[in-house]
Amino acid sequence: MKTLADVDIPDVLHLVTSLLRNGIGPVSALVGWNEWRKGFFSLPLTVNVAPLPGQSFPADSGWHLIVSSGSYPADVFILPDRATGPGMTFPHQGAVSAGTGKDPWLFGEPCLTDPTAILGDSYGAAPEPVDLSSRLIWKVERFSRWCELAAAGCLHRPGDHFEFPPLSGVSDHVTIGFYETEADLARWTQASTKSGVVRLVSVSSAGKAFAAQCWRTLEDKLIHAPDWGALIGSPSVGEIPAIWFLLDDIPIIGAWQLPRTYRELGDILAAAGIDLAENFAILGQSMRKRNISQPAVIMFGFPVPRYFGAAPSRVHWLAISDVRLTRKNSARQGFRPTEENRQRFDRELALSGKLLAWAKCENWAPDQIRTRLRIAPTAQPKVLLLGAGALGGHVAETLTRMGVSRIDVRDGDVLAAGNLCRHSLDLGMVGVKKASALAARLNRIQPDAQARGIDKSFPMMGYDGLETADDYEVILDCTAENKLLRGLSMIPWKSEKLFISLSVNWGAQGLMFWSSRGSAFPAIDATTRLEALARRFRPEKLEERIEGIGCWHPVFPADAADIQVWAGMGARFVLNQIAGAPEACGIYFFNEDRTIGLEHG
Template sequence: MAAAPSGAALPDALPEALVTGTEALEHIEGFVPLGPWTPDEQRPRWFQPCQLVLTGGSDLVPTVTPWYLVVSTEYPAGLIRLYPAVDGGLKVTFPHQTDNTHGDAGAPWRRGHPCLDTPLNILDRAVYDTEPYDAAARLAWHVHRGLAWLHAAAHGSLTPDGDPYELPPLPGGGRPGRLLAYNEDETSLQAWLSKSARAGLVQVSDVPDVKGAQFVRGFGQTYRPTWGSALQAVTVERQGVWLRLDRAPVVPPWQLPQTWGELQLAVQAQGIDLFARLCPHLEALRDGQAHLLLLGWPMPQAHGGPLRQMHWQALDLPRLSRGNRVPNGWRPDARGRLMKDRRDALADASPLIWTESSNWNAEELGSRGRLPDPAQRARIAIIGVGALGSAVAEQLARTGAASLLLIDGDQLEAGNLVRHTLTLGDLEHFKAERLAQRLNMSGPHVTVQAINRTFTHHDEDAVAALRECDLIVDCTASDSLLIELRRVRWGDHQAFVSLSLGLRAQRLYCFYAPGPIVPLEDFLDLVGAAVEGDLARFPAHDIPRAGIGCWHPVFPARLDDIALFAATGVKYVEAALMRRLEALQLEIYEQVQDGDRFMGIRRIDGARFD
């Protein structure tokens, strides 16, 4: 290994931990320091120029390349990065590298650092990670991985079969504050692959209350995705144009084009004439407004694996020419107007402005945690959306229950705010309606409907709506409701669940029965026997009132206790949907206390009806 150049001695102010890490670099073959560590005047970090030396290079990766090693002042904690030098460093973007087309203003390096962290690094828990975090090993670990990455880049082996597929990064990070959401899965991919159409018009709309976000409403008559209530309610559309490719349009090895000329060549490499395909569809966009171009290609989940879904990458179309202004010698038609654009707005040297794109398919968005598929597809009714019902509805909606019906005739009162999911702005409005509005905005695939009435068997509309549900969940803790439900013969496919809290939310009572008849007498016998002790433990004179001057008591329960049992109730609802429960059996869950300390929840065996 070449010796460090004269003047590369460590400065006196270098932290001791970084001194220790630097000493470990002396033993790494292929790493050559080119100067001392220098403090960054703009950020809390140190940087050092260096060279990475390979035994054999390639056309895109020379044997010797200059880099900058950048380390947080908190070393061995904080970020460690290897950046290509502006002068003589790598200038293209490879797989497993951030965008390398730009540099930081005033910095001697480009932004494209190799992705050297382990996948579990994002969880920010050292115990999950194989990366060492001691001063003597961490810096050397990153440099070793940098050399391995560079060797794989030189030999074209950065994406072996089985590695997860990664999209090419957007040059410059894309247009800030903008997002295009689409909805694609394996089923829609097969539909795309069966079609001969390569280009057409696309309709996009604004995502309600999300600045800068748009979503794809449809690709003309070619494909129209399904969205939840909040997005389906949007009626204002704008036109754009789409082009379907066979693979990502990249400048080798893995860089999205930066100009219209580069994009034309990248598309041409797939045997597609970019502007010939777009020309007839651009005519609908000559209105003096800005529009989007969506480039789509099929992606595998892993390199070498089967194709799984379409990706739609958005970029801004500049304002196109209008009218009969065309270059000399061209007719004032679609081709002539395109030639005018190719000379001006769409010239080869004109920069591309990429927009971040994201797949809002339900399976993609639910990857962090969702209900099983049968439970997601079920239609669930929740009768009573007070404290417990609103919390159960919220958790079901966010875990993937795409279709909910809420029934409640009460309006939100100020006293409800201490434990309801609604807020001040919802006071004196129907709980069901306002909760439905809130939950419809909780995700792009949620459809929540509301009936602002107390349920009775005479309400033909409510009965008809409930007949469409797979599961009816009672969260009212009301005997009157059960009497009303008992008077209706439901479908054989339907099931009934009751979730009710004991006084002060120390217990949750859960009951399950399949249709078609709600077993009122059985339920009352079981629950009645189980809750007799509530008033013994919490006498009526200890139950709080709504306030001074109010004669009637209110149900005592704190928000955290309700949230605790709401989560338990959702687990029970899931088990009911999956038919994992024994019918006509009461399950009781209670809080376990050791003095004043909460110890957890335990299940008590309830009496069983035979």
């Protein structure tokens, strides 16, 4: 590292340098740039503010403006000084930590780059410029405003969306999902039990994602079992030792710093009447009795609002993973290998300065996990999907991703290798019944998915006649078989159903659709109109094909890309019908230029 004289400073840095010598708000730079290597520069900054009483932002602090032009566009950072910068995290800032390097700065960059965030349009900030010289000035100006707001305690304003402190010492990409709705808040806030054990189940083949299946007291009494889907709600032989504590508020130090060490965590819990050391001793003893040697997890729940300044709306959870309590066969030099000493070691961990490994926690309740959808379905009918072929599989997958959580699949066919060119299932399912395989896939798509596979055709003939399916609100046919439609008309339905039929025409050049409501299915009307559409829109020059050597059997020519287009259109049609759209019959079809046309039949 060398300090540059003014004549050696790159031209692109001159303008911000001269401005900082006079000060940009409370931010100034009275010394020169340092060059660490080619294209990597840093400029020490000084911030002088007058904090309001009760605010923890320092009156004088050191920072570094860092420019790395080794990539395009150049990276620009502002980081706290290792010795004189604020050693704690503030709102709209990355977690402050020392890292492993020997640089004179810490991690913990203020969040300055998003013009739509708190420091953006509400404070009159323009979008980030393109050229580096202007970017540097723009970023320092926003940093100056951030420091002023931090000193005034105004980085969070009433009405801003509530956010959580950044996680320090994040565990190795471990995610824990929980299920908390606004209706669950009262259960927690009115409960007399404030601690217990939580059952965590793995939902990832890589062992990186877990879900809080249920919450129990220390005496193993069930407190809360969320409405999970089939995958998370099913019994699991795996066991991850985990304890939970319910707090009155988010556990922070100072303005917005999560505890970084076990000692800091213990101090916060002690203020809430919780003895972390004693809980570690109890948990460690329980794990050793059950011969569990893997690291434990601690979860902390607390009520949070939707907006700063508002009343709490639901409980949120944070978690610390990789809690390494004393194992059954652990020994320490100078100490006898007794249970008393092992509990002593567990208590010592709770009082130590060892860094915490925070895990990423997410609320997987339906209204939280589907916020990326344009419109999430409000109704949750139970759907019977008839036909788990290429179209049915993709339609079911799309519906599940869009929030239709209860789908039962009926199909007696087995997945063949030839199906893979356009089916949603994969090679690992070849030889498996399509219905069971597809249901298992659907249950892996969403945390609340409750799909079930029934490996037989519908309807089946029993001693009492054709079976019925009156526990379903929606009957969705994707078999493309008129025989199935005629079978639906023979069933004496006891309640009104929404009947939907989706099928692609020859070569998948169009999607035919039908919907009707009632306690009887009008098979003659449906088959007559759909067959007429199939004839009118049958593509020319698409020949039948034979698959492999053997008994001649024509297969259906269609590309996976076209099937997925029509599956998306079909899923949207289903959702519209569930939402109350008028009954319809027609076909979506490809025009010559591959745009999509529509004709009603």
